Amino acid sequence: MATSTVENYLKAILHLAEDEAATISVGSIAKNLTVTPGTVSAMMKHLSDEKLVDYVPRRSVALTAKGKRQALQVVRRHRLIETFLVQVMGLDWAEVHEEAEVLEHVVSGRLLARMDEMLGYPRYDPHGDPIPNENGEYADPGDLQPLAEVTSGRFRLLRVDDSDSDLLDWLQSHQLLPGREYEIISRDSIAGVMEILVPKNRSHIQIGEKAASRILVEPVL
Numbered sequence: 001m002a003t004s005t006v007e008n009y010l011k012a013i014l015h016l017a018e019d020e021a022a023t024i025s026v027g028s029i030a031k032n033l034t035v036t037p038g039t040v041s042a043m044m045k046h047l048s049d050e051k052l053v054d055y056v057p058r059r060s061v062a063l064t065a066k067g068k069r070q071a072l073q074v075v076r077r078h079r080l081i082e083t084f085l086v087q088v089m090g091l092d093w094a095e096v097h098e099e100a101e102v103l104e105h106v107v108s109g110r111l112l113a114r115m116d117e118m119l120g121y122p123r124y125d126p127h128g129d130p131i132p133n134e135n136g137e138y139a140d141p142g143d144l145q146p147l148a149e150v151t152s153g154r155f156r157l158l159r160v161d162d163s164d165s166d167l168l169d170w171l172q173s174h175q176l177l178p179g180r181e182y183e184i185i186s187r188d189s190i191a192g193v194m195e196i197l198v199p200k201n202r203s204h205i206q207i208g209e210k211a212a213s214r215i216l217v218e219p220v221l
């Protein structure tokens with residue numbers, strides 16, 4: 001059984017690989033986990049000995065197949081726990097990430113399987129993130145793009161950054177939720193602000209580029 005520290009490193013490398021789709025450095029991992037590069041280097045040597053990463057000192061880090069399998073299981077636990085906390089326990093979607101960060105390292109396989117069953121084997125968590133199955137397979141998120149890059153028209157909101165509870169609170173208070181459709185009314189690219197229409201209550205919302213960059217959508221034609 002991997003320690004929670006090892007699991008957090010594997011998860012961080014997996015997420016960095018998704019974001020950058022390129023080589024991952026000790027520096028980028030250090031920044032992601034807010035630890036020193038020296039700490040990361042020592043851990044990479046350990047993970048390399050465990051055959052969890054391919055590590056070339058001062059050059060690159062990549063998960064091995066074994067490392068990726070383990071990382072995906074941590075992600076599976078995290079997202080299933082979040083879904084369970086929201087759907088079954090009634091917690092707010094803005095407060096479950098921190099709980100899941102802790103519980104993902106301690107929940108047993110048996111308990112997790114039961115949660116999965118009670119939830120009806122969900123494919124997405126409340127933030128729109130796909131939940132890997134026991135084999136590490138997950139739904140193809142498709143052609144998502146940050147709202148900040150959409151210039152006009154209607155769009156369906158599908159996925160939001162789960163780690164910023166202030167952003168999640170703000171989204172919820174404005175009825176900006178995964179699975180729903182909205183429309184861009186106007187866009188001021190110099191000011192970095194767009195105005196969108198929430199069809200449900202006909203309200204208009206101003207949204208800045210920073211928030212819009214953390215909301216993934218698909219255009220509705």
Ligand SMILES: [Zn+2]
Pocket residue numbers: 078082096097100162163
């Ligand atoms: Zn989360």
